[in-house]
Amino acid sequence: MLKDSAQSKEHANGVMSKGRTGIADSNELSSSAHALRVKLDREAEEAEDLKKKEIDALMGETKYLKGVADGDRQSADAALKSANAKLDSAEDEIEKQKHIYSDAMAKLKKAKASEEAGTADIAKAKDMKESAEHEREVATTDKAQGSHALTAGKAAAKKAEEAQEHVDEETDKVGALEAQALHKSASHRICVDVPGVRLREASKASGFAPIAVEKDVSTATKCIDWCKQHEECMQVTYSTGNKGCYLFSKATTEAWQWSDSYNASYCADSKEKDHLMNMVKQVFSQKPAISEAVACSWAGDDCSQTKCCNDATCSWDLKGCKGYSCYQQPGGSAQCAETASWSTGTIIGGPRKVREVAKAEDGITVQGTSLFCFCVVMWDQPATMQAMDPESAVANNFKEKKLSIFQCEEHAFFDGLPTGSGHNIDSFTHAWQQVKKDGRWKRHDWTVKVDADAVFFPNRLKMHLDKLRTPKGSKVYLENINYQF
Numbered sequence: 184m185l186k187d188s189a190q191s192k193e194h195a196n197g198v199m200s201k202g203r204t205g206i207a208d209s210n211e212l213s214s215s216a217h218a219l220r221v222k223l224d225r226e227a228e229e230a231e232d233l234k235k236k237e238i239d240a241l242m243g244e245t246k247y248l249k250g251v252a253d254g255d256r257q258s259a260d261a262a263l264k265s266a267n268a269k270l271d272s273a274e275d276e277i278e279k280q281k282h283i284y285s286d287a288m289a290k291l292k293k294a295k296a297s298e299e300a301g302t303a304d305i306a307k308a309k310d311m312k313e314s315a316e317h318e319r320e321v322a323t324t325d326k327a328q329g330s331h332a333l334t335a336g337k338a339a340a341k342k343a344e345e346a347q348e349h350v351d352e353e354t355d356k357v358g359a360l361e362a363q364a365l366h367k368s369a370s371h372r373i374c375v376d377v378p379g380v381r382l383r384e385a386s387k388a389s390g391f392a393p394i395a396v397e398k399d400v401s402t403a404t405k406c407i408d409w410c411k412q413h414e415e416c417m418q419v420t421y422s423t424g425n426k427g428c429y430l431f432s433k434a435t436t437e438a439w440q441w442s443d444s445y446n447a448s449y450c451a452d453s454k455e456k457d458h459l460m461n462m463v464k465q466v467f468s469q470k471p472a473i474s475e476a477v478a479c480s481w482a483g484d485d486c487s488q489t490k491c492c493n494d495a496t497c498s499w500d501l502k503g504c505k506g507y508s509c510y511q512q513p514g515g516s517a518q519c520a521e522t523a524s525w526s527t528g529t530i531i532g533g534p535r536k537v538r539e540v541a542k543a544e545d546g547i548t549v550q551g552t553s554l555f556c557f558c559v560v561m562w563d564q565p566a567t568m569q570a571m572d573p574e575s576a577v578a579n580n581f582k583e584k585k586l587s588i589f590q591c592e593e594h595a596f597f598d599g600l601p602t603g604s605g606h607n608i609d610s611f612t613h614a615w616q617q618v619k620k621d622g623r624w625k626r627h628d629w630t631v632k633v634d635a636d637a638v639f640f641p642n643r644l645k646m647h648l649d650k651l652r653t654p655k656g657s658k659v660y661l662e663n664i665n666y667q668f
């Protein structure tokens with residue numbers, strides 16, 4: 184163990200000796216390194232100075248080259264600008280030359296067209312000259328032929344005049360013969376009048392046109408005379424409304440309308456006068472007895488002549504209504520006023536009385552069933568109750584389906600006034616005024632006011648009207664509801 188320790192000690196001494204030697208070497212190396220670093224620093228400074236000089240030289244050269252380049256660029260820009268200006272000028276000149284060329288070509292084309300037109304005109308002029316020469320030759324020939332034709336035309340015109348004179352003479356002869364024949368017919372025929380009636384048409388109307396005489400049926404007398412002059416004419420109806428003369432070869436005793444605007448006549452041989460008179464009696468036996476309309480006065484008006492009043496007053500619930508009375512005042516005048524127990528006057532007349540028209544007996548002319556139906560509609564008014572359609576919607580519905588009033592002979596819609604159903608008297612009065620102004624009601628037997636929400640069947644109404652047998656021309660209205668409503 185001691186041996187090992189001695190060996191270790193020797194080894195340590197050896198290491199220490201080497202360490203000392205290493206330190207000396209290191210110091211020497213450090214000195215060398217320092218000298219080398221100083222040398223390198225000096226060389227770096229020299230290299231940096233050299234680099235700076237080279238950079239300065241390059242910068243100077245660059246600045247010089249940039250100046251040269253800027254000058255060259257300015258020269259180049261000026262040259263380019265000059266070149267562009269020359270190019271623009273050249274292009275303008277080219278465009279100018281193009282316009283000059285185009286104008287020249289147009290003038291050349293026009294000159295060619297003028298040349299061609301001139302050539303065509305020359306050819307046309309030659310043709311016209313040749314045609315004119317031909318026409319002159321033809322005209323010379325036509326002139327000769329025209330002279331001949333003129334002579335022939337004059338001769339033909341003279342013959343035509345002579346022929347016309349002959350025709351006039353023959354027409355006069357025919358007219359004289361026709362007039363003689365008409366006079367002869369009228370001399371043994373007779374006509375009896377049936378005034379104020381339009382008879383049914385037993386045959387198609389005939390004009391009984393004349394042959395040569397003039398026909399004039401502008402009045403009732405002339406119309407009857409024309410029928411009297413023709414053997415085949417048996418019945419006449421003259422209408423003062425349109426001054427129409429209607430002649431028939433057959434006669435009927437059935438009266439159609441009773442009106443002062445019509446005048447009917449029967450014509451036949453004088454021997455049949457009694458027969459004609461019997462026909463007249465048959466016609467007049469059909470004439471209904473028409474009661475005259477009763478004129479009554481309104482409240483505040485003088486009722487001394489009418490002795491009846493139109494107005495009525497009702498209780499608030501409309502369950503009781505009483506007509507006005509005509510009161511004679513002490514001064515002699517009379518006025519319609521409410522009927523009361525107290526009054527300073529004497530009652531000389533009462534309210535208008537409701538009259539019923541009796542049915543016409545068999546054989547009496549009755550009112551027809553032709554209907555003019557109208558409906559009063561508030562087109563813009565909403566429904567009066569919830570869950571109900573407005574009357575305009577109902578009207579448009581049957582209008583679209585052509586039902587209700589569309590099934591009458593004629594129909595119309597009239598606008599109502601903006602009032603409620605409880606105060607619709609003014610609206611109804613206004614509607615009837617419109618109906619009167621419209622005038623179409625005159626062409627029909629009955630005028631019917633139909634509510635938009637009413638279920639209306641015109642044919643059922645006609646059935647009831649036919650059963651009424653209302654005398655023709657009666658001034659009546661049908662009451663289908665209590666007026667107190």
